[in-house]
Amino acid sequence: MKSILIKGGHLIDPPSRTDRPRDLLIHDNKIVELGDPGKLNATAKKEGAEVIDATGLVVAPGLVDIHVHLREPGQGHKETIESGTKAGAMGGFTALCCMPNTSPVNDSPEITRWMLSPERNAVIRVFPVAAATRGSMGEAITEYGSLKAAGAVGVSDDGKPVLQDAIMHQALIAAARAGVPMIQHAENTKITVGASMNAGARAFRLGLRGMSVEAESGIVERDIRLVRELTTSGKGPRPHLHVQHVSTAKAMEAIRHAKRAGLHVTCEVAPHHFMLTDEAVEGYNTHAKMNPPLRGEADRAAMVTALLDGTADCIATDHAPHAVHEKEQEFEKAPNGITGLETSLSLSIKMLHHQHRMPLLRLIHLMSTAPAHIMGLRGRGTLAPEAFADVVLFDPKSTWTFNARNSPSKSRNTPFDGHTLPGVVKMTISEGRIVYRS
Amino acid sequence: MPKKATAQAPQPKATTPSADGIHPGSLLSITQLSLEEVSNILALAERLAGEPQSKHATLLENRKLALLFYESSTRTRTSFELAAKSLGAMTTLVSDKSSSIEKGESLKDTGLTLRALGAECIILRHNASGSPYLLAKHTGLPVLNAGDGMHEHPSQALLDLRTILSRLGKKQAATDTTLDGITVCITGDILHSRVARSNALLLPRLGAKVILCGPQQLLPPEAVDLSTGITLERDFDKALQQSQVAMMLRIQKERLAGMQIDLADYQKQYQLNEDRYFKHAPTAVVMHPGPMIRGLEITADIADGPSSAIEEQVRNGLAIRMALLVRALNGGAA
Numbered sequence: 001m002k003s004i005l006i007k008g009g010h011l012i013d014p015p016s017r018t019d020r021p022r023d024l025l026i027h028d029n030k031i032v033e034l035g036d037p038g039k040l041n042a043t044a045k046k047e048g049a050e051v052i053d054a055t056g057l058v059v060a061p062g063l064v065d066i067h068v069h070l071r072e073p074g075q076g077h078k079e080t081i082e083s084g085t086k087a088g089a090m091g092g093f094t095a096l097c098c099m100p101n102t103s104p105v106n107d108s109p110e111i112t113r114w115m116l117s118p119e120r121n122a123v124i125r126v127f128p129v130a131a132a133t134r135g136s137m138g139e140a141i142t143e144y145g146s147l148k149a150a151g152a153v154g155v156s157d158d159g160k161p162v163l164q165d166a167i168m169h170q171a172l173i174a175a176a177r178a179g180v181p182m183i184q185h186a187e188n189t190k191i192t193v194g195a196s197m198n199a200g201a202r203a204f205r206l207g208l209r210g211m212s213v214e215a216e217s218g219i220v221e222r223d224i225r226l227v228r229e230l231t232t233s234g235k236g237p238r239p240h241l242h243v244q245h246v247s248t249a250k251a252m253e254a255i256r257h258a259k260r261a262g263l264h265v266t267c268e269v270a271p272h273h274f275m276l277t278d279e280a281v282e283g284y285n286t287h288a289k290m291n292p293p294l295r296g297e298a299d300r301a302a303m304v305t306a307l308l309d310g311t312a313d314c315i316a317t318d319h320a321p322h323a324v325h326e327k328e329q330e331f332e333k334a335p336n337g338i339t340g341l342e343t344s345l346s347l348s349i350k351m352l353h354h355q356h357r358m359p360l361l362r363l364i365h366l367m368s369t370a371p372a373h374i375m376g377l378r379g380r381g382t383l384a385p386e387a388f389a390d391v392v393l394f395d396p397k398s399t400w401t402f403n404a405r406n407s408p409s410k411s412r413n414t415p416f417d418g419h420t421l422p423g424v425v426k427m428t429i430s431e432g433r434i435v436y437r438s
Numbered sequence: 439m440p441k442k443a444t445a446q447a448p449q450p451k452a453t454t455p456s457a458d459g460i461h462p463g464s465l466l467s468i469t470q471l472s473l474e475e476v477s478n479i480l481a482l483a484e485r486l487a488g489e490p491q492s493k494h495a496t497l498l499e500n501r502k503l504a505l506l507f508y509e510s511s512t513r514t515r516t517s518f519e520l521a522a523k524s525l526g527a528m529t530t531l532v533s534d535k536s537s538s539i540e541k542g543e544s545l546k547d548t549g550l551t552l553r554a555l556g557a558e559c560i561i562l563r564h565n566a567s568g569s570p571y572l573l574a575k576h577t578g579l580p581v582l583n584a585g586d587g588m589h590e591h592p593s594q595a596l597l598d599l600r601t602i603l604s605r606l607g608k609k610q611a612a613t614d615t616t617l618d619g620i621t622v623c624i625t626g627d628i629l630h631s632r633v634a635r636s637n638a639l640l641l642p643r644l645g646a647k648v649i650l651c652g653p654q655q656l657l658p659p660e661a662v663d664l665s666t667g668i669t670l671e672r673d674f675d676k677a678l679q680q681s682q683v684a685m686m687l688r689i690q691k692e693r694l695a696g697m698q699i700d701l702a703d704y705q706k707q708y709q710l711n712e713d714r715y716f717k718h719a720p721t722a723v724v725m726h727p728g729p730m731i732r733g734l735e736i737t738a739d740i741a742d743g744p745s746s747a748i749e750e751q752v753r754n755g756l757a758i759r760m761a762l763l764v765r766a767l768n769g770g771a772a
Binding site for chain 2: 193194200203204205208209283284325328329331332333
């Protein structure tokens with residue numbers, strides 16, 4: 001049994017609203033005790049604990065990202081579970097929920113278990129999200145109970161949203177029965193055929209077909225209507241809809257109304273959607289090509305507002321690695337997505353903490369406590385005694401320059417390469433093991 | 439002893455690529471040219487068009503140009519090719535139908551192959567918007583955009599400008615007042631037209647008023663934001679009444695992507711025919727970038743009539759493209 005004492009740090013733990021100097025004692029894979037500075041020294045000495053000096057650092061629960069693509073099985077040239085979890089550790093994450101758009105699609109307990117097997121060499125915890133329908137084809141729902149038993153924490157067809165009302169209705173009921181969220185990438189793909197950026201004046205000038213705001217908001221509104229019908233019917237368990245990477249003010253407004261109406265609807269916002277606008281596409285920069293696309297300034301600002309006022313429940317990266325040659329293509333041919341695990345904390349500190357004065361306590365809530373809660377990850381997102389010893393130590397005052405080449409991720413597709421950002425991750429501890437140290 | 443003409447051949451200047459690695463001799467978008475550069479290109483085109491061919495037959499002697507065409511083309515391809523040959527350059531044509539492109543080779547690799555074979559400039563026609571940026575960035579060569587998807591066709595805008603200036607009896611020069619008082623109406627499938635975009639981005643900078651005209655499906659409201667000096671008009675007759683130049687466009691059936699267009703109705707509303715022309719704009723210069731669908735957007739009597747500058751556009755294309763090739767191989771100076 002190994003013990004670690006983290007001393008001298010500024011401890012932030014959203015569930016207990018702790019935001020002050022506290023020492024932290026870890027025993028094996030669990031947190032055992034928090035104490036005022038110096039109070040745990042004697043216990044730690046008795047146990048022969050490794051002492052980590054966290055002077056000047058924030059000590060917080062490990063970050064949780066509920067939307068990443070680890071590309072295994074099937075696309076190991078972009079990322080593997082090993083490389084992706086290492087990138088996560090570098091970014092301060094201790095838990096990643098990985099999407100099912102692998103090859104083959106993760107629509108079976110066998111694939112879910114394969115992802116979780118020790119041979120994958122994950123350095124932090126991986127929680128698979130399984131496909132909501134077989135092959136993510138949107139026709140027949142998968143066995144949610146078996147998938148959950150195998151380790152899946154949610155169901156989603158991710159980039160292939162469930163469009164048929166009847167199937168979505170079934171999925172919401174089955175997910176509620178299994179006790180997992182139904183997670184939707186909100187896009188009416190029937191009206192986004194051939195589109196590669198946000199619709200509007202810039203898309204027109206660049207000669208690119210655009211994705212309208214309504215392509216996103218229409219599906220969010222439809223899904224909320226289904227949740228409302230199921231909730232008010234009073235039959236069966238209460239459904240939980242989680243909307244992925246919201247990018248438009250209109251969809252966010254629909255979610256705001258749903259929350260006010262007491263529906264169990266949660267959502268996430270990706271750092272790129274609160275940092276960038278479609279201006280980044282200029283010059284046909286494929287590192288700014290993503291889905292949902294980067295929107296206009298009003299939508300970007302609405303994502304910040306939603307994070308500040310609590311409409312947006314959490315921050316998730318949609319870490320989507322692609323090989324260099326895949327992004328070095330004509331804009332319309334290049335795949336969607338950017339990597340994000342390494343920069344998420346720094347971008348959030350920059351935009352939310354520095355520019356909008358969001359307290360770090362709230363920021364950690366959005367990046368750890370809330371996402372763990374949404375996905376039902378017990379013992380994560382908190383530093384309470386008995387919780388898993390998932391801890392991040394970072395220096396919020398220092399800056400660093402992100403060099404994508406230095407990332408353990410197999411891919412380099414990020415618009416933030418070379419950016420100097422605030423917030424340096426000094427150490428990541430996953431279930432009591434130091435998995436990253438800068 | 440080198441021949442006299444060879445001695446005058448422009449040599450590549452020491453060039454400073456821009457921060458994104460794009461060669462200054464490239465022409466990817468009309469927006470990258472200052473009015474001074476537009477004037478220089480017009481002046482060079484004027485000189486080259488006005489002198490006997492023998493005078494510039496060796497201007498680009500031994501220079502190697504590659505025409506990389508992913509889309510079929512008659513006038514643009516032939517125009518660039520004849521322009522290059524009339525300046526003494528060697529050209530090679532690579533098309534998607536008979537090359538490694540068919541085997542799945544990427545645009546980047548095709549560009550690098552052409553560079554390794556000695557190509558000093560690539561003229562690219564491609565069905566994907568922005569592809570010239572990709573090619574220019576990865577090869578570092580001057581790249582001339584010969585039409586990319588629904589984006590731009592900058593050499594067409596320059597040849598259209600040369601045509602407009604000559605038809606209106608103006609000097610071949612570009613200042614911000616050159617086209618004061620002139621209204622150009624561009625009508626038809628604006629949504630899919632790279633010609634419309636390049637013209638709408640260039641002409642207002644010279645003081646022209648540009649009216650974009652077409653039905654909602656082919657002319658979305660955001661087109662008005664392309665540039666200042668642009669208005670949208672759904673009524674073709676009203677647009678014509680204000681215009682000194684009527685530029686007609688083809689409906690690009692290959693890009694409609696499921697869009698349903700009632701062609702009979704379109705013809706009724708937007709066809710330039712004799713009745714409409716003589717009633718609303720009897721002195722307007724008629725232009726069309728081609729290929730034309732006679733009987734749809736324009737009738738034969740108008741296309742072939744005395745007001746038509748369509749053949750002149752094609753002729754001017756040769757001069758403009760000669761100037762652009764000299765500029766490209768001269769490190770960005772025309």
